[in-house]
Amino acid sequence: MSLHRQGRAAEAATLYRAALARDPRAFEPCYLLALLCYQQGSMAEAHRLILRAVEVKPRSTDALALLAGVLLALDRPSDALRACDQILALEPADTNAACNRAAVLARLDRLDEAIAQYGEALARRPGLMSALLNRGTLLARRGRYQEAIADLDRVLASAPNNVETLINRGNVLAKLDRCEEALAQYDRVLTLQPANIDALSNRGATLKSLNRVEEALASYEKALTVNPRHVDSRFNCGNLLLDLGQGEAALAEYERALAVDGRRTDLLVARANALARLDRTDEAIQAFEEVLERAPRDTDALLNFGHLLARLARHGDAEAAYERLSAASSGRADLLAKCAQSLANIRLFEPAARDFRRVIELEPEDPAAWCGLAHCLSSLCDWNELDAVREKIVALVAAGKRVDPLLYVRLVDDPAGQLACARGYAPSAGAGSARVARSGRDGKIRVTYMSPDFRKHAVAFLIAELFEQHDRDRFEVFGLSLGPDDGSDIRRRIAGTFAQFHDVRLRSDEEIAALIARLETDILVDLGGFTEFGRSGVLARRAAPVQVNYLGFPGTLGADYVDYIVADPVVAPFDQQSYFAEKIVHLPHCYQPNDSKREIASRLFTRAEVGLPEHGIVLCCFNANFKILPPVFDVWMRLLKNIENSVLWLLAAGDKQTANLRHASRDRGVDPGRLVFAPRMELSEHLARHRVADIFLDTLPYNAHTTASDALWAGLPVLTCRGGGFAARVAASLLEAVGLPELVTNSLADYEALAAELAGDTARLRSIRSKLEENRLTCPLFDARRSCRHLEAAYTTMYQAVVRGEAPRSFAVEPISPRVGLGVPA
Numbered sequence: 001m002s003l004h005r006q007g008r009a010a011e012a013a014t015l016y017r018a019a020l021a022r023d024p025r026a027f028e029p030c031y032l033l034a035l036l037c038y039q040q041g042s043m044a045e046a047h048r049l050i051l052r053a054v055e056v057k058p059r060s061t062d063a064l065a066l067l068a069g070v071l072l073a074l075d076r077p078s079d080a081l082r083a084c085d086q087i088l089a090l091e092p093a094d095t096n097a098a099c100n101r102a103a104v105l106a107r108l109d110r111l112d113e114a115i116a117q118y119g120e121a122l123a124r125r126p127g128l129m130s131a132l133l134n135r136g137t138l139l140a141r142r143g144r145y146q147e148a149i150a151d152l153d154r155v156l157a158s159a160p161n162n163v164e165t166l167i168n169r170g171n172v173l174a175k176l177d178r179c180e181e182a183l184a185q186y187d188r189v190l191t192l193q194p195a196n197i198d199a200l201s202n203r204g205a206t207l208k209s210l211n212r213v214e215e216a217l218a219s220y221e222k223a224l225t226v227n228p229r230h231v232d233s234r235f236n237c238g239n240l241l242l243d244l245g246q247g248e249a250a251l252a253e254y255e256r257a258l259a260v261d262g263r264r265t266d267l268l269v270a271r272a273n274a275l276a277r278l279d280r281t282d283e284a285i286q287a288f289e290e291v292l293e294r295a296p297r298d299t300d301a302l303l304n305f306g307h308l309l310a311r312l313a314r315h316g317d318a319e320a321a322y323e324r325l326s327a328a329s330s331g332r333a334d335l336l337a338k339c340a341q342s343l344a345n346i347r348l349f350e351p352a353a354r355d356f357r358r359v360i361e362l363e364p365e366d367p368a369a370w371c372g373l374a375h376c377l378s379s380l381c382d383w384n385e386l387d388a389v390r391e392k393i394v395a396l397v398a399a400g401k402r403v404d405p406l407l408y409v410r411l412v413d414d415p416a417g418q419l420a421c422a423r424g425y426a427p428s429a430g431a432g433s434a435r436v437a438r439s440g441r442d443g444k445i446r447v448t449y450m451s452p453d454f455r456k457h458a459v460a461f462l463i464a465e466l467f468e469q470h471d472r473d474r475f476e477v478f479g480l481s482l483g484p485d486d487g488s489d490i491r492r493r494i495a496g497t498f499a500q501f502h503d504v505r506l507r508s509d510e511e512i513a514a515l516i517a518r519l520e521t522d523i524l525v526d527l528g529g530f531t532e533f534g535r536s537g538v539l540a541r542r543a544a545p546v547q548v549n550y551l552g553f554p555g556t557l558g559a560d561y562v563d564y565i566v567a568d569p570v571v572a573p574f575d576q577q578s579y580f581a582e583k584i585v586h587l588p589h590c591y592q593p594n595d596s597k598r599e600i601a602s603r604l605f606t607r608a609e610v611g612l613p614e615h616g617i618v619l620c621c622f623n624a625n626f627k628i629l630p631p632v633f634d635v636w637m638r639l640l641k642n643i644e645n646s647v648l649w650l651l652a653a654g655d656k657q658t659a660n661l662r663h664a665s666r667d668r669g670v671d672p673g674r675l676v677f678a679p680r681m682e683l684s685e686h687l688a689r690h691r692v693a694d695i696f697l698d699t700l701p702y703n704a705h706t707t708a709s710d711a712l713w714a715g716l717p718v719l720t721c722r723g724g725g726f727a728a729r730v731a732a733s734l735l736e737a738v739g740l741p742e743l744v745t746n747s748l749a750d751y752e753a754l755a756a757e758l759a760g761d762t763a764r765l766r767s768i769r770s771k772l773e774e775n776r777l778t779c780p781l782f783d784a785r786r787s788c789r790h791l792e793a794a795y796t797t798m799y800q801a802v803v804r805g806e807a808p809r810s811f812a813v814e815p816i817s818p819r820v821g822l823g824v825p826a
Helices: 011-024 028-040 043-056 061-073 076-090 093-109 111-122 129-141 145-158 164-174 180-191 199-211 212-227 233-244 247-260 265-277 279-292 299-311 315-328 333-345 349-362 367-380 386-398 406-410 415-425 458-469 490-493 509-518 536-540 574-579 630-642 657-666 683-692 706-713 729-735 747-758 764-775 784-803
Strands: 445-451 475-481 498-502 523-526 548-550 563-567 585-587 620-622 647-651 675-678 695-697 718-721
Touching: 011 675, 028 043, 028 415, 028 536, 043 061, 043 509, 061 076, 061 093, 061 536, 093 111, 093 129, 093 315, 111 129, 111 458, 129 145, 145 164, 164 180, 164 199, 180 199, 180 247, 180 498, 199 212, 199 233, 212 233, 233 265, 233 747, 247 265, 247 406, 247 523, 265 279, 265 299, 265 349, 279 299, 279 729, 299 333, 315 675, 333 349, 333 367, 333 764, 349 367, 349 683, 367 386, 367 406, 367 657, 386 406, 386 415, 386 475, 415 574, 445 509, 445 585, 445 784, 458 706, 475 490, 475 747, 563 620, 574 585, 585 784, 630 647, 630 657, 630 747, 657 675, 683 706, 695 747, 706 718, 706 729, 718 747
Parallel strands: 445 475, 445 523, 475 498, 523 548, 548 563, 563 585, 620 647, 620 695, 647 675, 695 718
Antiparallel strands: none
């Protein structure tokens, strides 16, 4: 053994073999030779020898420990676990054995058991640094970040310069989005070890999270200068390049990394992602299938393969991938949440709700999971537990948790709560330019519209003509697209209205803010807010001297760095200013623009063609199903019971939604057959079929917005109930602007009574329809030119105020003279 310790391994091996030749069952030379082989990487020989040693002394804990190590090196963790169990059966208090068993459990991905095993070891030796470090690392893998930090801090208290612990602590802080603190950890490591590859690589990843892209690339490049074969740096660099839309460069980095380590599953998944991003679809599918053949439960592969299949509209295959992900994610709240959201994105709301519930079981205070569950339940029209879920969401907002404001607006008609929710959700103000107007350039005010919805989307259909009406002698108008490019006619139409149109969806918030500054933007108008693909982080960087919240999100953004919200006297009266972080600006009639060029098909539908009875009142609501909530549905069912031969015509969404609504009608004593569901169809024909209905019944607390405009444009009267918040007052604003204020009620009781009166008075209903048919061509609602002039007047007032150095203030725009008919100046 002395020769072994002196590093004279060859001589030691000769002596051990000679001893075994004399006595093949001699334990000590057999064990020591096995240990030597293990240290030299000769695992097959080490395994043969240690089995002989254990056979000679089956109760030797040293031999069993070496056997466990050899088995683990041979990638036989289950067998290694049995060896660890044998040691602990002989020596239950053996702390090292307990730690070794925990390491094997971690290798088997039995993380909770491994954490518990380290806990038992630490109960005997509380200051065992290796156990604290390893348990902290596993706690982080399980998403238990605060507990992980506590363990790592205990290590650093005894060893403040322990590099591995500093790096792990930085990694956990990055997971907690405490990126500046994480950077400090990595920088401390680099003062101790300037060429530490892991610190350089992880520092790059954290800089990427902070959108400090150039610094991130520099950190990766430095790491690769130190070691060009460092796989993690290649991997992270590839990820950054992929996020920047440089798919070919990213693929090249992944290929270089795989040339070093071709077995790493995360690299293979990343390569498949790059192929998918490059639209090399067949290769991407094959790459994912090869990964999953090798690692059937790899969660990243399952998640990203599901995303690719969903993008290809192979929803059945995508569901199968997500279901496999769900099964592989047991106990992992973070993975279950991703799985649930992915299922919800392809409208598989039932399995999504199941997985959101599983997240809540693991993380009872997770706001995103509660919001996800509420979205699924409301989208399914499954109301059994919705009240309880809504109450929990209200409580989370009251507790200062970060709750999705759009979901909150859908469920809760409380302006004070909506402001609190938005304040808690809005990103913190970041570095940005001061509020300095860029005046004196060419006399034109530069307005940049930023939207996730320059595509087939309600916002695009509303605002397209307004963009066309801008006065190019007074305004220079730019467009920034945050959402996907669907190649649609409406996108091409909108893009053609701007002096410059930029697709910035793959750029960081910082890069978008820099572009806005380069455009010398005077007024930045955010048309997205907290909706899908919205980028409030750009606003947080104070990208322009004047920043405006308009149209896309029906309420306050809750942030001091947004100066104004464009509204009208109905949706946001000045006496509600205390519920808005922005200053309220009133357009004279209706804040919502409309496109008078929307074509209504000439086809005259019959009731039979759309599945409606020939006689009787047709009550209609083409709002999204998630807007239908029990208080309004109860009103609708009482109307059906009291109005003979009436039916309710709804927009079809899915078999489960239809079944739930029919079941709800049966529970309320109404024949489910009196609910008729309209399939989706092309917009011009959808508008045309409105004409066979009698009354459009609005929802509360989230009104019809574009759908109310559609109905009114098609000549169908809309009956609404005005609520308390912005989203609950939109239809009232539309009706005021089209000259039908008599269809606005202020309580559900009045709403129900008026619907019953109109259904029973066909002459009055015909009179209202005639009035609407006349008004829609002369009233302000569908006058895009007048709406644009009013909006430009608002922009001019905002601009002049900032030029004078004045703080934002609420104001109302004076109405301009009306036109006579569409397209004819007054």
